Amino acid sequence: MSDCFIGVSGWRYPNWRGDFYPDGLRQRDELRYIAERMTSAEINGSFYSLQRPSSYSRWAEQTPAGFVFAIKGGRYITHMKQLRDIEAPLANFFASGVLALGSRLGPFLWQIPPRMTFDAERVGHFLSLLPRTHGEIASLATRHDDKLPPERILSAVASGIAPAQRIQHAVEPRHPSFDSPEAHRLLAAHGVAIVIADSAGTWPTMGDATSDFRYVRLHGQHELYTGAYTDESLDDWAQQCRRWLAEGLDTYVYFDNDASGHAPHDAVRLLDRVDGTRAA
Template sequence: MNTTGTTNHPILIGCSGWSYPDWEGVFYPPGLHSGDTLAYYADRFPIVEVDSSFYRAPSPGMVRSWYDRTPSTFRFALKAPRAITHEKLLKDCDQAVEEFVSSILGLGEKLSCVLLQMGYFNRSAFGTQAEFLKVLDAFLARWPFGLVPLAVEVRNARWINDDLASVLTSHGAALTLTEQSWMPSPRQVAEQLDPMTGPFSFLRLLGDRQGIERVTTSWDRIVLDRSADLAETAEVIQSLARRAPVFVFANNHYAGHSPETVRQLRRILELPEPPPPERPRWTLFD
């Protein structure tokens, strides 16, 4: 698939996190200090999804360290804390949002967006989609889009429809497309509705966590052939990139080793190699 001359906006592809012991000796050089892993990662991929912020907001020192250890062109996407999405269910959380947003503004131009990753909702949380969309609409009305762009991921498959897209579009929030076992694929969503609801597109390659963990719990190699799925999703990515920037993140649970999934997708899209790093590039043979 040759994207030369067919896309007008950047496609940034990275991993869901960078701190995995199983990557040592495969992606990271043996013995690389844990404090150097982000810098090494950032010399090879242009963006990363930060999972740790789902559990707690990063400290100012941590944010400053992330900023200082990465090139000027590198970008971060951070998950909103679960206190907002899973505990408070987007209700009565203005203070939590303010504290979280304040904690990440130190990333400056390297902050691409925040991901609002919702859990699967049963009837005890929201009786209907309409009930959820009312709460989501009120939450988005208060989100500081002028400071931090937002992507929204919904994990109720039947709720990925025009009603959800309409609410997101009205606020300029990006609809997250996922490759996940029980969710409609990016292609299926794109065939059903216009997936471009915000100023960028956000895709996550998540896979089947329970299924792959029956095969392996070590994330040092590809164990599932997802080439057909990647080729299908690449066509969606190419189409979206004609309209806006696209951020794509691969999880270890997608095929077994997310750095290789990223490389495979880049090859399918025939994306050029990242520019030379601003510091000497490590190799496995250093």
């Protein structure tokens, strides 16, 4: 059966406190509060720096069974190196503790900067390096370099998880050159999803037909990162999610319109529309 996972891009935002988060809620309880109301969340701290195994373990402990994390790939790989000479950085990223999430480990998101145009050779090499199972993550993690101290390395598959457990990847390109048959064929050959991004017209929205799951990022309907989604728009997205589910496609949807605090409210509203069981 297919599943729909709906949540937010990150959860530690001061302006959510006293709004979505009730007054008096401890910061360390914010993820738990999110996980009681949504089914997934993107970890975006991993984009800015390598996280610690202890952090991934703590996040797993704070969420119920069935909750899933998407992990945003490091900007050092995508934005600074721009997918060049990334063998060691990739190994370091996967050695930094992602396996500690165990059954809560969901897809990896790789955001490509707007200045980077599609290069079949460079992108193809990157896609070929990506691990596709928990076991492949563990194997790649052992190739980390000496930049990681021992206490920040985890390269063992979590207890109870089969090494053959599948891992999914999604790419969010922001240059229109990726919206081409050649780019789509390459991603399809590797089974990698193109993110369907709604960005108030800032970047192209690329329909995904390159994988057996769907990954959606909702950055803002009319204003990037700020505006709320209308009821009509959420009705449309809910209908689309139900269509994908009927086709047997796992679906991941994350709200990134967090600047004015709309993201968590919109996530709960969409989840209620999709499954009809949660209070908005």
